[in-house]
Amino acid sequence: MFEHVKALVFDVFGTVVDWREGIAREAGPFLARLGRADIDAHAFADAWRARYQPAMEEIRSGRRGFTRLDTLHRENLEQVLQAHGIAPAQIGEAALDELNHAWHRLDPWPEAVAGLTRLKRRFIIAPLSNGNIALMTNMAKRAGIPWDAILGAEVAQAYKPDPPAYLRTAEVLGIRPAELCLVAAHNGDLKAARAAGLATAFVPRPAEHGPGQRKDLEAEEAWDVVARDFQDLAHRLGV
Amino acid sequence: MFEHVKALVFDVFGTVVDWREGIAREAGPFLARLGRADIDAHAFADAWRARYQPAMEEIRSGRRGFTRLDTLHRENLEQVLQAHGIAPAQIGEAALDELNHAWHRLDPWPEAVAGLTRLKRRFIIAPLSNGNIALMTNMAKRAGIPWDAILGAEVAQAYKPDPPAYLRTAEVLGIRPAELCLVAAHNGDLKAARAAGLATAFVPRPAEHGPGQRKDLEAEEAWDVVARDFQDLAHRLGV
Structure with missing residues (x-):
């Protein structure tokens, strides 16, 4: 299976890492130091994340030039703080x-x-995240994620799900879109990747949005591979 | 030492890898298959490499838009073949x-x-090469080079020694130029890095150009560190 695929690229927020718990873990003490322990740290994480797509949409629409995610996150943080008074x-x-x-x-x-360590034996593995290079590099360094390269929106100068985010990633790797597979926990991301000609692998992350998650619990199209988690993905890809 | 340095970036051709032997090793059989075993494989490698700087100069000068090194290498290969009839x-x-x-x-x-494996314990390590992302990624994968990220000319969209090649590399890592150190076997590369505000480390590679090498045998300025090789560099940086 996947004889033609040379590289696996991964959505990161939600697919590789648990952003909600990680943000809540740091937001809790931060808010407590401000005397605002009344604000729920998970709700704060959700509110911060809710400003993610609208901020990128300014760039995807062309209303704003490419701006890396660290900057958007920082602007969104100020807005979410203001929204909490x-x-x-x-x-x-x-x-x-x-x-x-x-x-x-x-x-x-x-x-x-x-x-990922198993998958790396056979494939080039890299993030194809909307996160910027510094963010992905520091995250991988801290967590021991063994990426072969740091790719994604900042390298492509385009935010997913815009087609250039996928197509330029294949191009910088020197391979055809069909030789590249996106692994993601989000059906929408996979839909855009498939439209760009990439192979697709779905791995559900039913706890990404906490206990009440209702979306992306199941594959919504016949993706090329559907796996329980990354170990199961490695198994299904024969590594 | 180097308390303020957060990332080490490396020149690659000559500093990390032996391009002359590697190219000669593949050019020899290639030329033999063409019935041209009369052409010395090392001289062929040198002739191919001699077209490297002039090709990039077209881009540095602004006469040509940014073009990745794989493309320049390919054009240069055709030229060097033609020069050999x-x-x-x-x-x-x-x-x-x-x-x-x-x-x-x-x-x-x-x-x-x-x-590099030792240096990675303390620093972010990445190539800052004029080689493109696919070239650096494939090379690292084959040779087991444990980069934290693949940076360099294609990410910066500028060829060394142009200042943006150094400055944008610091910028994408989210650090100040002084927090970035270039490791190189070439005094000219280090001179440009220092002018851009980077820290500098010289590691001589006296066999890069074969037995008759005359340049870059010694440090020509008081670089921040001068080491015999990468193991000695790790030792001097206390890792």
Whole structure:
């Protein structure tokens, strides 16, 4: 299976790492230091993440030039603080940057690093995330994620699900789109990858959005591979 | 030492890998198959490499838009074949591409991977090469070079020694130029890196150009570190 595929690229937020727990873990103490322990840390993480797609849409639409995700996350952080009645100016740049870098310190799902280490034996493995190079590099360094390269939106200068995000990733690897497979926990991402000619692998992450998750619990199309987790993906791909 | 340095970036051709032997190893059989065993494989490698800087100069000067090194290498290969009286059209695209990818299959100097593995414990390590992403990724995969990220000219969209090649590399890592150190076997590369504000480390590779090498045998400025090889560099940086 997948004889023609040379590289696997991965969605990261949600697919490789648990962003909600990682952000809540750092937002909780941050809010407590501000005397705002009344704000639920997981709800704060959700509110921060809710501003992710609209911020990228400014760039996808062409209304704004390409801007790396660290900058968008920082702007969104100020907005979500203001929405909770907290003035960012009172916090100070260093503390805001520190919390913003919580996105660099997210933990992988339990089996992810072991699964990636197996998959790396046969395939080039790299992130195809909307996260920027520094974010992905620092995350991998801390968590021991054994990427062969750091690819994604900043290299492609385009945010998923815009087609160039997928096509330029194949191009910089020197391979055809059909030789590249996107692994993701999100049907929408896979749909865009398939439309661009990539192979597709779905791995559900039913806890990404916490206990009440309703979307992306199952494959919504006949993706090329559907696996339980990255270990199962390695098994299905024969490595 | 180097308390402020967060990432080490490496020149690759000559500093990490032995391009001359690697190219000669594949050019020899290639030329023999063409009935041209009279051409010395090392001289062929040198002639191919001699067209490297002039090709990039077209881009640095602004006469040509950014073009990745695989493409320049391929154009240069056709030129060097023609200069030896061989018509590229007679060879076929597949065989030309195959030899062109010899640049993806260069071997590291004997201690390089072990030294990099030590350095990786403390620093982010990445190539800052004029080689493109696919070239660097395939080379690292084959040789087991444990880069944390693949950076360099294609990410910066600028060829060394142009300042943006160094400055944008620091920028994508989210660090100041002074927090980035270039490791190189070439005084000219280090001179440009220092002018851009980077820290500098010199590691001589006296066999890069074969037995008659006369340049870059010694440090020509007081670089921040001068080491015998990558193991010695790890020792001097306390890792």
